[in-house]
Amino acid sequence: MYATEIAVNHFFENASSRFDLLDKNSDSKEDVNLFPHIHCWHTQNDYSKHKWIDGHYKNFSEDGLDLNIIKDYCLAMAIRAKFL
Secondary structure, three states, rough: HHHHHHHHHOOOOOOOOOOOOOOEEEEOOOOOHOOOOOOOOOOOOOHHHHHHOOOOOOOOOOOOOOOOOHHHHHHHHHHOOOOO
């Protein structure tokens, strides 16, 4: 997570940074269009990278997911991944 701060400081010297936009939780119910970076925290909430690693999303459907909501967007990307 610190890497985002290093990168922003490297590219935007003397700029005020909005670090609150850079690591939004992958289980957030907020609008995906408001955040340039989503961070998959260690959690068991949907979307969870631990559940993904364990193959939990293999048989999930995208039906009913709202791709404008962060947690649904992340879940849809996990469902689309063919290497589960």
